[in-house]
Amino acid sequence: MLREIDHYFLEQAEPVKSYLLAMREYLLHFDPHITEAWQYKMPFYCYKGKRFCYLWVHKKNHQPYLGIVDGNKIDHPQLIMEKRARMKILLFDPEKDIPVKTVRAILKTTLALYK
Numbered sequence: 001m002l003r004e005i006d007h008y009f010l011e012q013a014e015p016v017k018s019y020l021l022a023m024r025e026y027l028l029h030f031d032p033h034i035t036e037a038w039q040y041k042m043p044f045y046c047y048k049g050k051r052f053c054y055l056w057v058h059k060k061n062h063q064p065y066l067g068i069v070d071g072n073k074i075d076h077p078q079l080i081m082e083k084r085a086r087m088k089i090l091l092f093d094p095e096k097d098i099p100v101k102t103v104r105a106i107l108k109t110t111l112a113l114y115k
Contacts, residue, residue, distance in 0.1 A: 005038040012057065015094040019064045020055050022098060027053070030107055047114045053107075058091065065089040066103065074109050078102055 002010070009021055027034060027045045037044045037051070044054045054067045071079055071088025078099075079088035090106060092098065 003038065004041075005036065005043050008038075008043055016057055016062070016064050019092060019094040019098070020057075023055055023064070023066065023092075023103075026098065026100075026103065027055075027107075030104075031111065047111055050114055052110055052114060056089075058089075061091075063091050064094055065091045066106070068106065068110055070110065070113055073113055074106065076102075076106055076109065079106065 009017060009024065011017075012020055024036070024043065028036060031047065033048050035046050035049075037046055039051065042054050042056055044051045046052065051069050053069060055064065056067055057064050067087050067089050068074060068079065069087055071081070071084075072086050074088065076088075078090055080091065081088050090102070
């Protein structure tokens with residue numbers, strides 16, 4: 001039986017769906033302490049029980065993105081604050097490969113905040 005979180009991913013249109021599914025797998029294998037949770041009707045990723053990021057699709061440009069919960073504490077040139085007070089996002093182009101080096105650097109910096 002599929003969970004709500006599974007439905008979220010499967011209901012996305014291609015190529016966004018494949019991109020988000022790949023990012024989901026990347027996050028879940030990045031660190032053994034990362035778990036997935038369905039909160040606020042969105043897929044969140046927790047590190048030792050604390051929310052640190054989420055996957056979503058930008059409402060205006062329909063691009064998938066990685067949201068960093070404490071993004072305001074991270075200085076990275078590709079993270080965008082927009083009108084958020086705490087969170088920053090990393091927009092992805094679903095027609096291109098995942099920028100693994102960038103994602104890895106941002107995740108390592110983010111997880112360091114929780115250790």
